[in-house]
Amino acid sequence: MTLKRLVLFFVMTPIAVLLAVSALFGSWQEPQFQSRLELYQTNIALQAQAWQSEDSGDDKLQGIREAILGEQPLESATKQYQEARQSVQANLDKVNNKLAQLRSQAEITPTPPKPLPDAPPTIETSKQGQQQLQQSFKQLQKLLAELDLRLGILQAQQGQTDTAFNTWSELQQRSDINPFGETAAVLTGLWSNPPRILQNAQEPIQKNLEGWFRSTALVKLYQLQQRQDALSAVKAAQQESSAQAVVKLAVIGTIPTLAALIGLILLILLFAQRLLKGKASLLAQNADIPWSTPWGGETVLQVFIIGFFFMGQIFVPLVISLLPIPRPIVDVRLQAFSVLVSYFLVALGALLVLYFSLKRFFPLPEFWFRFRFQDNWFLWGLGGYCTALPVVVVVSLINQQLWQGQGGSNPLLQLALESQDGVALGIFFSTAAIAAPFFEEILFRGFLLPSLTRYLPVWGSILISSLLFAIAHLSLSEILPLTALGIVLGVVYTRSRNLLAPMLLHSLWNSGTLLSLFVLGSN
Numbered sequence: 001m002t003l004k005r006l007v008l009f010f011v012m013t014p015i016a017v018l019l020a021v022s023a024l025f026g027s028w029q030e031p032q033f034q035s036r037l038e039l040y041q042t043n044i045a046l047q048a049q050a051w052q053s054e055d056s057g058d059d060k061l062q063g064i065r066e067a068i069l070g071e072q073p074l075e076s077a078t079k080q081y082q083e084a085r086q087s088v089q090a091n092l093d094k095v096n097n098k099l100a101q102l103r104s105q106a107e108i109t110p111t112p113p114k115p116l117p118d119a120p121p122t123i124e125t126s127k128q129g130q131q132q133l134q135q136s137f138k139q140l141q142k143l144l145a146e147l148d149l150r151l152g153i154l155q156a157q158q159g160q161t162d163t164a165f166n167t168w169s170e171l172q173q174r175s176d177i178n179p180f181g182e183t184a185a186v187l188t189g190l191w192s193n194p195p196r197i198l199q200n201a202q203e204p205i206q207k208n209l210e211g212w213f214r215s216t217a218l219v220k221l222y223q224l225q226q227r228q229d230a231l232s233a234v235k236a237a238q239q240e241s242s243a244q245a246v247v248k249l250a251v252i253g254t255i256p257t258l259a260a261l262i263g264l265i266l267l268i269l270l271f272a273q274r275l276l277k278g279k280a281s282l283l284a285q286n287a288d289i290p291w292s293t294p295w296g297g298e299t300v301l302q303v304f305i306i307g308f309f310f311m312g313q314i315f316v317p318l319v320i321s322l323l324p325i326p327r328p329i330v331d332v333r334l335q336a337f338s339v340l341v342s343y344f345l346v347a348l349g350a351l352l353v354l355y356f357s358l359k360r361f362f363p364l365p366e367f368w369f370r371f372r373f374q375d376n377w378f379l380w381g382l383g384g385y386c387t388a389l390p391v392v393v394v395v396s397l398i399n400q401q402l403w404q405g406q407g408g409s410n411p412l413l414q415l416a417l418e419s420q421d422g423v424a425l426g427i428f429f430s431t432a433a434i435a436a437p438f439f440e441e442i443l444f445r446g447f448l449l450p451s452l453t454r455y456l457p458v459w460g461s462i463l464i465s466s467l468l469f470a471i472a473h474l475s476l477s478e479i480l481p482l483t484a485l486g487i488v489l490g491v492v493y494t495r496s497r498n499l500l501a502p503m504l505l506h507s508l509w510n511s512g513t514l515l516s517l518f519v520l521g522s523n
Helices: 004-028 034-048 059-069 075-107 124-158 161-172 178-191 202-208 210-224 228-280 297-322 332-359 377-403 412-418 422-452 457-473 476-496 498-521
Strands: none
Touching: 004 297, 004 476, 034 075, 034 210, 034 498, 059 210, 075 124, 075 210, 124 161, 124 178, 124 210, 161 178, 161 332, 178 202, 178 210, 210 228, 228 377, 228 498, 297 332, 297 422, 332 498, 377 476, 422 457, 422 476, 422 498, 457 476, 476 498
């Protein structure tokens, strides 16, 4: 065995596997993005429920309102917030127990004189883990306090004032979160009988509440203060934001629902065609035909370990860290540009490794990295997107029950949700909807999937390449949904034998996600 193979198989591969496993298990402590996304959508629904049309007796408008919001929006929002609170509290207890275990281990574990290369983790590494857990603990505490503030307002608005007072009272007793405790005291005073208006009551409301919660508390405050001008201004602003919220909910609800319905119909038709026509059906097209693959597993390993993992996890982050950029990056445009540059460097490095790894096999056999604009790739890509929606939605619902709000998520999603800068969003869009589909489809569908058909049947290659595609995103909570998406991408590619089809599907998927986040974040 050559030195190159020894290094690849016995040094670089174990390092890559260990780092990947470490990153995956590290994501277990991080909150799942989907939970936060649902709360954003709930907040918009709360804003929308305050909407009143000029013709309040119009039955059609009321019907549209109920179709979008449901019959009891306040009750639904309360249930959503209670579930979110339970999830956060459970995770807070887990982190607290873990911290207690680490502290007890630190007390009884003696410090070794000098750590050996293969020695178990020392107190130093446990301290690092303890610091990360403490940071997660503080974040969860803050989130719990925010949820309690809002949950109390929801309860008070439904006449459950005693329950609201208990919610806010528990928050005030947690003296480690002073700003939220002050806001809770202000809210308690506003809904008391008789009401009590604390000094500078407006400031904590505006600082620690947003959207419907802020306007509801301000309306209550201005009514008690008899400030008619301020009250009229808040109500007018609330009506304007409510009308916008109705439109937002219609956009983010109607379009994906229609696409998912079309996808469900397509799935039924495709499976029915498969049963009736057998191998003459679209689903059976190219289903059992492997690629002619002149290279072996060593080449595949070389491309992914050196080109993908080491470029993405070690080399490019090291290069970026050496650049004279002030850290942490606060400006959202710089954050977006940094993400784009990092992704471009990773993609460039991986594609160069791919090119030089395959160069000696040129010219490649038929159907490798095939781009045909004259083909029916557009229909495959668009149809694949529609069929992926119901599949991934069902898998995501199951996934949420498994992870209970934990497991981490792609940090780009959080940045896109909270950024309302047009330039930054344009850069995020370029990264997610153009660069990512091009690079990832070449690597996972264009190279990995066909390479695996040398050893596995086509369906097995689709499954394994989809799983590796999901794992490569390094978030435990995303493995099941991304595997499901990867399977649809693999089916589309193996049947169409045209990389433009999965690229279009991937681009539509990421574009839809970003547009939904933009609409939700513009609350």
